[in-house]
Amino acid sequence: MTSRWLFGSIIVSFAAGLAVATYAPFRVFLPGLLSGAWITIQITVAGSILAVVCAFVAALAKMYGNAPLRWLAVAYIEVFRGTSLLVQLFWMFFVLPHFGVTLEPMTVAIVTIGLSYGAYGAELVRGAISAVPRGQWEATVALNMSRVEALRRIILPQAFVAMIPPWGNLLIELLKGTALVSLITISDLAFRAQQMNQTTFRTVEIFSLVLLFYFAIAQLMALGANALEKKLAGAIARGRAP
Numbered sequence: 001m002t003s004r005w006l007f008g009s010i011i012v013s014f015a016a017g018l019a020v021a022t023y024a025p026f027r028v029f030l031p032g033l034l035s036g037a038w039i040t041i042q043i044t045v046a047g048s049i050l051a052v053v054c055a056f057v058a059a060l061a062k063m064y065g066n067a068p069l070r071w072l073a074v075a076y077i078e079v080f081r082g083t084s085l086l087v088q089l090f091w092m093f094f095v096l097p098h099f100g101v102t103l104e105p106m107t108v109a110i111v112t113i114g115l116s117y118g119a120y121g122a123e124l125v126r127g128a129i130s131a132v133p134r135g136q137w138e139a140t141v142a143l144n145m146s147r148v149e150a151l152r153r154i155i156l157p158q159a160f161v162a163m164i165p166p167w168g169n170l171l172i173e174l175l176k177g178t179a180l181v182s183l184i185t186i187s188d189l190a191f192r193a194q195q196m197n198q199t200t201f202r203t204v205e206i207f208s209l210v211l212l213f214y215f216a217i218a219q220l221m222a223l224g225a226n227a228l229e230k231k232l233a234g235a236i237a238r239g240r241a242p
Helices: 002-021 030-064 067-081 085-099 105-131 134-142 147-184 189-200 203-240
Strands: none
Touching: 030 067, 030 105, 030 147, 030 189, 030 203, 067 105, 085 105, 085 147, 105 147, 134 147, 147 189, 147 203, 189 203
């Protein structure tokens, strides 16, 4: 039912986009907004990959690392969770050059967004791993598995299924958070919309299209997360079958 609803939402959003695109007052804004949407998608994809990597590294370090690694993981998680993404972007873009580190705007956007949402994701990963029944760990000990082997073969596959829905929500939040990169001179979807609005004052047409763009991308991400969850759950169920 959920997949059908998501698929229907995508169809409706794209149909609505095509419908308004055929209307002359909207059509003129499409090329610029499509260009901005492509930048937004690139930042979303790259930032999501970095966020997932950072989340797993930080969660595993916090749970199973030695004392220095645990403290480092905790510091990373608390700093990035406890400060505003906007301030983080400004600090990386405007403050780091004072220390001799100058990064391209796209690099700043991807790194900052990835690190910020990775900190939130680390707690999702930790919670999912902790939710695996203790009996599963005891079974790995009985089978004389090392901790790494137990995580890879038994614990993480089960935790993946539990963490996919909250990860889907978090990555949609990441998508919406990309709108802030317009404030560090990146011509993403939000930047293009603001630029066009300032020169044409066609607020209704411009931001109606932007709303549809964000909604369509978010629904595609939700559909992908839903499909991945079903695939992994099915694979685990088949693996448990006698």
